[in-house]
Amino acid sequence: MLRALELAGRGPAHGPNPRVGCVLLDRRGTALGEGWHAGAGSPHAEVAALEAARRAGADVRGATAVVTLEPCNHTGRTGPCTEALLAAGVTTVVHAVDDPDPDAAGGADRLREAGVDVVGGLRRGEGEELLRVWLHAVRSGRPWVTLKLAATLDGRVAAADGTSRWITSAASRRHAHAHRALVDAIAVGTGTALADDPALTVRPEEGEPPAHQPLRVVVGRRDVPEGARLREPGGALVQARSHDVGEVLAVLAERRVRHLLVEGGPTLAAAFLRAGAVDELHAYVAPVLLGAGPTAVADLGIASIGGASRWRTVETVRLDDDVLVVARPSGPRAGTTTSSTTSSPSTEET
Structure with missing residues (x-):
């Protein structure tokens, strides 16, 4: 999972999508492939890891996918990661953070329904810190x-x-x-x-x-x-x-x-x-x-x-x-929305 978090950090910090990393392991714990999400429109981390494993000639049937964020369960600019994992024959998924996005959530349930062993919350603290900007935006609106x-x-x-x-x-x-x-x-x-x-x-x-x-x-x-x-x-x-x-x-x-x-x-x-x-x-x-x-x-x-x-x-x-x-x-945040945001003295950073 620490490696998956490191991989996730390679993705862009800006943009609407989360930074996600994935490592595929065989039954002995040997890495078969790894990947990360490089930005909107590019393959998600799970798909990138599956593609890397295939390029290496690795058999991913029965593999464990270690992912920083719960695999998505919707079709956007790319297909659902849940279906890609199921089609590849992955039998165990371990993720750090549950996906709060109502459009993409439900991946863990979909995988469990298909017989995949799913474990959530591993290294949740590190995952939440890495994803703090995206998580806050999705949760708070x-x-x-x-x-x-x-x-x-x-x-x-x-x-x-x-x-x-x-x-x-x-x-x-x-x-x-x-x-x-x-x-x-x-x-x-x-x-x-x-x-x-x-x-x-x-x-x-x-x-x-x-x-x-x-x-x-x-x-x-x-x-x-x-x-x-x-x-x-x-x-x-x-x-x-x-x-x-x-x-x-x-x-x-x-x-x-x-x-x-x-x-x-x-x-x-x-x-x-x-x-x-x-x-x-x-x-x-x-x-x-x-x-x-x-x-x-x-x-x-x-x-x-x-x-x-x-x-x-x-x-x-x-x-x-x-x-x-x-x-x-460090504590409760002050105030309510103010209406005083007009003219301000100049600042040095431009």
């Missing part, structure tokens, strides 16, 4: 939201005169661009869009830009100017003309966005936090002091320390002199 902040030690995102380039290091900016390549959409408020004229594209230091460019989402009612960089080549531009976080997320869910990266500015960050809609926080902290200037997050309506929004650190990364803190909510 809204995208997983990562909020990115880039600030000084005293929490400023710009100096008093509005200048902000560059607070964080080149290493932090490279890391942020690499993370953009993993998401389905990037959001900024209209204030940031108008003040900074960001491109919101994935731009490697060397080589051609990747084929995948996230949707570029502007939240607010004001128009994006015709000559804006957001209208240049890159991901499609989506104008979410609402001040309601729930409405914005619903629009993106309809477009099958599983992972939304919120990048700016302070007002939009506060709106998502007040709505309790942030699932993970990426805070790039630079050893810089300004003493004045806009803060990374606008007013959250918290009056006392007892009402502070508490988070738990899940990872820290050293980026030259900067530090990235990755955190997730």
Whole structure:
């Protein structure tokens, strides 16, 4: 199963489909074939593993399939994995995570009905972590939201005169661009869009830009100017003309966005936090002091320390002199959806 999880990680983190890995074993525990899902329209992990075994001349009758996600039981752009496993003569299936997608679920029951021995829940914790973005989107009906902040030690995102380039290091900016390549959409408020004229594209230091460019989402009612960089080549531009976080997320869910990266500015960050809609926080902290200037997050309506929004650190990364803190909510999420997502001070990451 650990190998299947490793294989699953080779699939794209972005897109509507889950990352899945599969290993086929004979009765002695020898690997016959392995595979992973490479993205929408490509063979599912189970089918890829069966094809690999066939290419190797292996007999998969009586084999065990070890899969990170319960085999699907529906026909989409590819056929049901359950039927492929049954046709191949696989007699045992072990999976880590039950499939919560109502359109694809039921694979375990279908296999059991056909006489296959099915065991679920092996390494469930690791499987849930690998699939956390996709699982959250399917279970909740809204995208997983990562909020990115880039600030000084005293929490400023710009100096008093509005200048902000560059607070964080080149290493932090490279890391942020690499993370953009993993998401389905990037959001900024209209204030940031108008003040900074960001491109919101994935731009490697060397080589051609990747084929995948996230949707570029502007939240607010004001128009994006015709000559804006957001209208240049890159991901499609989506104008979410609402001040309601729930409405914005619903629009993106309809477009099958599983992972939304919120990048700016302070007002939009506060709106998502007040709505309790942030699932993970990426805070790039630079050893810089300004003493004045806009803060990374606008007013959250918290009056006392007892009402502070508490988070738990899940990872820290050293980026030259900067530090990235990755955190997730440690308790109940604050607030209800706010209607204050309009103009915001400019931010340094574009």
